Amino acid sequence: MDREIRVGLIGFGTIGTGVVKLLQRNQAQIRARLGARLTLARIADIDLTTDRGVKVDRKILTNNAEQLIDDPQIDIVIELMGGYETARRFALRAIGTGKSLVTANKALLAVHGAEIFRAAEQAGVDVGFEASVGGGIPIIRTLKEGLAADRNLAIYGIVNGTSNYILSTMTQHGGEFGVVLKEAQRQGLAEADPTFDVDGIDAAHKLTLLIQLAFGTAARFKDIPVEGIRHVSQLDINFAREFGYVIKLLAIAKQDGEQIEARVHPTMVPRQHLLADVNGAYNAIFVQGDALGSSMYFGLGAGMMPTATAVVADLMDVGRNLLGGSRGRVAPLGYPLAAQRRVAIKPMDDLETEYYLRFMVVDRPGVLAKISGILGTHDISIASVIQKEREHGASVPIVIRTHRACERNLRRALRKIDRLPPVRAKSAVIRIETSLGQ
């Protein structure tokens, strides 16, 4: 009964500290569940002096990640250093020595996943990455095993806590993007360089993984159209409210015949939908299944302790496979790579959806007629219009909600509309998602 699984941790930052804390705090419970001890045998980091507020035997600290990886006494390597190139090298090296890997690094897996998963499959080791999407929400496990019998039709994810915090603050308390971002940075809820979060890159990394898990298809990060939230204004949030919508940064993927529709962008979600109530730093992944129908998985998508629960759950999972001789029991992406389908991501131009459009015009008779005329000649039909606060001289918004239209046509129409003399600013476009079900 006193078996031991020895773990080496690379990256003693926030999440790494959480992992250390959780392994200490829940030691007895983990041992009871597993029938074995999970021992943190070694921690590698560049910085060995900062006090992380957690007791660690200084003898297990090292600067030398390679030595940690190569140590035959270590069974599982946790990679929590982040970044691409060094992390990739360490991950492949760990797999090369026959060790299973646990990581929270979505950027790494979105970009170098194919290489890493292939190496793992060939070596017959496990790769756990529950912490890489949705923080502590067990969405990876759910897609790999819980929903394994169903055919997934669509996923809609609020998977970036920072942008969800900013958008829900803008919605609930007002303030423009720049101001709210600054406040979020002050509170430590947004990074000094927020690019990955607010430009949708992090969400697209996660979507790359979710697509592969949900649909059994290969997906490349660079094929996913991405649009961030910097351009979302209070004006649009308020008009969205009038139309009965809330604006969320959604990572969307749908099975669409022989293609996969995939995209990350600010999206208008019906106010009554559960996703509309996912606020602050919370994440949620809404899944539509052929047999299951709608289901949703909600929780904290980031933070030291929530993310650590996912890392340690992976350690236990991989640990069980070591104890029972069942390594590689479930393929990292749910399907063996040979069974992964190659499916094209549908070009954004071919997208058909409903749109919210806002034009800033100098009020002049006939502007609405001109705009709707251009939309009409591009096969875009109007569902409703809001036109307000007509003041002579000042520019005022004309807001239009369209029926389903083709993105290519929309782009062409907008290029023409934006050149009309009374139109004083680039038109605002936010896609509306009405097929969310529930």
Place this chain on the structure above:
Amino acid sequence: MDREIRVGLIGFGTIGTGVVKLLQRNQAQIRARLGARLTLARIADIDLTTDRGVKVDRKILTNNAEQLIDDPQIDIVIELMGGYETARRFALRAIGTGKSLVTANKALLAVHGAEIFRAAEQAGVDVGFEASVGGGIPIIRTLKEGLAADRNLAIYGIVNGTSNYILSTMTQHGGEFGVVLKEAQRQGLAEADPTFDVDGIDAAHKLTLLIQLAFGTAARFKDIPVEGIRHVSQLDINFAREFGYVIKLLAIAKQDGEQIEARVHPTMVPRQHLLADVNGAYNAIFVQGDALGSSMYFGLGAGMMPTATAVVADLMDVGRNLLGGSRGRVAPLGYPLAAQRRVAIKPMDDLETEYYLRFMVVDRPGVLAKISGILGTHDISIASVIQKEREHGASVPIVIRTHRACERNLRRALRKIDRLPPVRAKSAVIRIETSLGQ
């Protein structure tokens, strides 16, 4: 690569038919994921003639469940017949022959679980019961593995679709319980005998399992205090709305020092909480974790196809253990039975919570003073009062929201209040849950 797992199904009812459909429809996907075929080798049912709307080779049908169980060609037995005694006998017999078991029978596991899980542990076989709680929501898997590294503090479940449908219809469209129940029965959303659903028994069966999974403690169905929804009236739903609450049948369990607080009853939930938006036949389980914080799992808690997805996911899970020689990889309840803690369920009398109270009184000067006096002498302090529509002669409601109070004191006070001459009906009591977090 062409390995085969042979499955025997006992109970060709609604869920059984769904399982057959799903195995046929998603055959290729299941095989790709598993690297083996899942073959439905035999189906046992009393009724072999009814057309279930699904193509099945008549040669695999049998009346003889024992023969199916004893067949050495069969690897996994699915029990979907429901009920207690025969199901228990069949389950134990299957385990006795060294077969793994998959079941959706929460009543069986709530009442005879200890015996069945012990037998399975001794025989080294798996018991999958994902379909027994929350239909297609992978909540069992989530508690056993996804949240395995965390210490759970509390769970709040909407786990009975019928009563949730009735309560949300009453809330959204009006109508008293009896009328809405009849309509639900007409639509096939409630059974002819709705006792299990509307009296909270089914929810308590499920809570018995959830407690064991979430807290690693033994729990007996008969120790769980249960109250159904028959007494919930439009009057209370409307007053709840005025106070900012929605009434839901909740299955609640909390870790409370060395005890477990467990109960099933109609509960007032803050209107802004995610659980308040779980309507119709949907289920949701809200979990509070020490490290993870709040998380929620939402989906269809019943129905042919949603429930079938959970059964087949279990088949795949158990199947992987057969293929990889890792049977018993995770204990059915997440902890080996030897590690299960024995913890008492806290007596209902010791409960401390907030209460909604409604008294029907003939308006007479001093009634409120008398009622609040009695509450006061029992250490129950009043948070707010609604007193309306004062008509001479007719009985009118006095509605009181209390601060946290002890259930024992409340019961004593109500016995006295109900004996006051101006009080014309038994007082209505609904517990309020304000510690739901989010």
